[in-house]
Amino acid sequence: MTTLNRPALGAIVYVLIVLGMVVYFTFAAVRGDYGIFRRAEIEAGEKALKVQLDRLETELARMENLTRRLSDDYLDLDLLDQQARDVLGMIRADEIVIR
Numbered sequence: 001m002t003t004l005n006r007p008a009l010g011a012i013v014y015v016l017i018v019l020g021m022v023v024y025f026t027f028a029a030v031r032g033d034y035g036i037f038r039r040a041e042i043e044a045g046e047k048a049l050k051v052q053l054d055r056l057e058t059e060l061a062r063m064e065n066l067t068r069r070l071s072d073d074y075l076d077l078d079l080l081d082q083q084a085r086d087v088l089g090m091i092r093a094d095e096i097v098i099r
Contacts, residue, residue, distance in 0.1 A: 030036050069076035070083070084090045091097055 028035060032038070066079065068074060069079045
């Protein structure tokens with residue numbers, strides 16, 4: 001009798017299951033909800049939000065400055081004159097408007 005050197009069916013199934021698990025976990029580590037690509041997306045979004053936050057903080061500081069300059073405690077006459085011209089469309093009597 002000759003014996004064939006074939007692996008047992010259980011060993012083949014075991015190797016296929018392990019290989020399938022390795023492929024699944026590798027895919028999940030790269031493309032899953034907590035994977036490498038998702039982390040890169042989150043970091044890029046974080047950078048964009050930081051830039052937007054800096055821009056909004058700058059705008060807020062500018063608006064706070066303008067508000068302070070028009071307050072009762074500190075009145076900037078030049079700013080008041082500019083606002084009257086822009087908002088109300090007013091000019092002084094000694095000015096000539098060129099359009």
